[in-house]
Amino acid sequence: MKSTAKSELFRELPSVDELVRTSAVAPLAATYGLAAVTDAARSVLARLREEISSEHLDESALRIALNGMGAAIEKELQGTLGYSLRPVINATGVILHTNLGRAPLSETAFTHIQEVAGEFSNLEFDLETGARGKRDVHVDRLFRQLLGESGGRAVSTIAVNNNAAAVLLALNSLAEGGEAIVSRGELVEIGGSFRIPDVMAKSGATLREVGTTNRTRVSDYESAINERTRLLLRVHRSNFEITGFTEQPSTKDLVALAEKRGIPLMEDLGSGALVDLRNFGISGEPSVLDSLHAGVGIVTYSGDKLLGGPQAGLISGREDLVARMRANSLFRALRVDKLIYAALEATLLAYVKRDYDAIPTLHMMRLTKEEIGGRAETLAKSVNAVHVTQPATASHAASNQKPGIKAEVIDGESVIGGGAAPSSVLPTRLLALSRDGLSADQLAERLRANDPPIIARVEEGRVMLDLRTVFAHQDPTIAAALSRIAS
Numbered sequence: 001m002k003s004t005a006k007s008e009l010f011r012e013l014p015s016v017d018e019l020v021r022t023s024a025v026a027p028l029a030a031t032y033g034l035a036a037v038t039d040a041a042r043s044v045l046a047r048l049r050e051e052i053s054s055e056h057l058d059e060s061a062l063r064i065a066l067n068g069m070g071a072a073i074e075k076e077l078q079g080t081l082g083y084s085l086r087p088v089i090n091a092t093g094v095i096l097h098t099n100l101g102r103a104p105l106s107e108t109a110f111t112h113i114q115e116v117a118g119e120f121s122n123l124e125f126d127l128e129t130g131a132r133g134k135r136d137v138h139v140d141r142l143f144r145q146l147l148g149e150s151g152g153r154a155v156s157t158i159a160v161n162n163n164a165a166a167v168l169l170a171l172n173s174l175a176e177g178g179e180a181i182v183s184r185g186e187l188v189e190i191g192g193s194f195r196i197p198d199v200m201a202k203s204g205a206t207l208r209e210v211g212t213t214n215r216t217r218v219s220d221y222e223s224a225i226n227e228r229t230r231l232l233l234r235v236h237r238s239n240f241e242i243t244g245f246t247e248q249p250s251t252k253d254l255v256a257l258a259e260k261r262g263i264p265l266m267e268d269l270g271s272g273a274l275v276d277l278r279n280f281g282i283s284g285e286p287s288v289l290d291s292l293h294a295g296v297g298i299v300t301y302s303g304d305k306l307l308g309g310p311q312a313g314l315i316s317g318r319e320d321l322v323a324r325m326r327a328n329s330l331f332r333a334l335r336v337d338k339l340i341y342a343a344l345e346a347t348l349l350a351y352v353k354r355d356y357d358a359i360p361t362l363h364m365m366r367l368t369k370e371e372i373g374g375r376a377e378t379l380a381k382s383v384n385a386v387h388v389t390q391p392a393t394a395s396h397a398a399s400n401q402k403p404g405i406k407a408e409v410i411d412g413e414s415v416i417g418g419g420a421a422p423s424s425v426l427p428t429r430l431l432a433l434s435r436d437g438l439s440a441d442q443l444a445e446r447l448r449a450n451d452p453p454i455i456a457r458v459e460e461g462r463v464m465l466d467l468r469t470v471f472a473h474q475d476p477t478i479a480a481a482l483s484r485i486a487s
């Protein structure tokens with residue numbers, strides 16, 4: 001009985017060709033092309049066939065489905081032909097949010113990418129001699145300007161894929177087959193399963209742990225040095241702090257030990273600021289220059305953290321040490337593309353010009369609580385206005401009030417993120433939102449469903465928007481989304 005019913009249902013299904021020629025589907029070809037529409041029609045039909053097989057569709061449900069074929073195919077097309085990687089509005093107040101792509105690029109960075117990437121370029125071509133050139137010259141010259149000399153020696157810089165790759169390349173070049181000494185207080189894991197001991201193992205260097213979690217002295221490093229020691233390694237505690245009964249040798253003391261024993265000192269800074277962040281009210285984040293000036297031989301840091309550029313790993317330091325990395329075949333495997341050089345070059349030029357506001361992450365760090373508060377108040381007013389003037393609210397009985405969004409501006413804190421200055425927060429003003437009939441999580445979900453998605457924080461039962469990380473030109477988009485959700 002059932003199988004007869006099933007085969008009858010199957011017979012109701014049109015063929016792909018018939019379906020594509022129906023008046024509901026045919027016009028889609030003008031927008032998406034016939035090939036894509038045919039593929040989408042095939043997928044939608046296959047899904048219906050599956051649902052009939054598994055008896056999830058009866059006769060009346062199939063009718064409804066067949067009437068909605070145009071919409072179903074268009075939805076399928078939007079799903080397959082739309083981008084998966086999309087821009088979002090970051091209202092979390094976390095400036096360097098790894099899940100949201102870390103640093104947004106400066107305008108000059110993406111115009112330079114566009115210039116260089118859409119045409120041929122002199123990536124590895126010396127225009128003067130007409131001979132083969134090196135791709136790293138394009139940024140090395142700017143790093144030389146920014147980092148100058150360290151201890152009378154010129155500083156060289158090379159770029160690889162990310163900082164994890166920079167650490168791998170540096171350890172492999174300097175300590176493969178030997179030992180690298182590192183403090184037990186610095187054997188860190190940074191999100192995304194970057195663990196110093198694991199990277200060390202892959203690099204072929206043996207980890208020689210010294211000291212304890214909370215206290216390590218210069219003498220601990222010194223007594224661990226033996227004929228196999230190739231490197232002293234210091235790792236910046238990016239995402240945590242050890243407080244209380246603690247001791248860590250100063251960089252100066254480690255430099256002195258490294259020089260005395262003729263062993264290079266490397267520091268994995270992680271974030272690596274190119275400017276002194278104390279100027280922006282942020283303390284506790286050492287800059288690349290601080291380390292180089294103190295005499296650290298090699299410093300590794302990310303391109304898309306405090307530097308505010310594209311994803312990259314940068315290795316700056318003594319020319320002789322960097323030359324060993326450049327000569328390592330791993331460097332070839334980890335090298336970066338012309339798009340990255342273009343973005344890096346443009347970002348570094350902003351530093352050379354001291355045009356810090358051109359770099360979005362630095363600009364966001366520099367915004368004052370008052371500037372952010374002013375924008376939040378404007379948004380709050382527009383949101384609360386929707387609540388008050390809503391005609392449905394006035395005409396309905398008080399017991400049946402149509403819910404609007406309640407907005408309030410309160411004090412809060414933004415964080416830098418990206419493993420920078422873990423204890424350093426920036427005072428901000430937050431737009432705190434709630435809506436009757438929706439939990440904070442549901443409201444946050446509605447915001448994520450917006451196009452573009454708006455990513456917020458949920459705190460104390462409310463949705464919090466921190467406009468520090470929202471570009472000012474996006475404020476009206478947020479206002480429009482909130483008024484849609486309110487009504």
Ligand SMILES: *Cc1c(COP(=O)(O)O)cnc(C)c1O
Pocket residue numbers: 162163164165190194235236237238268269270271301302303312313418419
């Ligand atoms: C972030 C970080 C890394 C990893 O850098 P990526 O650029 O994400 O690969 C390594 N070390 C430290 C100390 C970090 O903070």
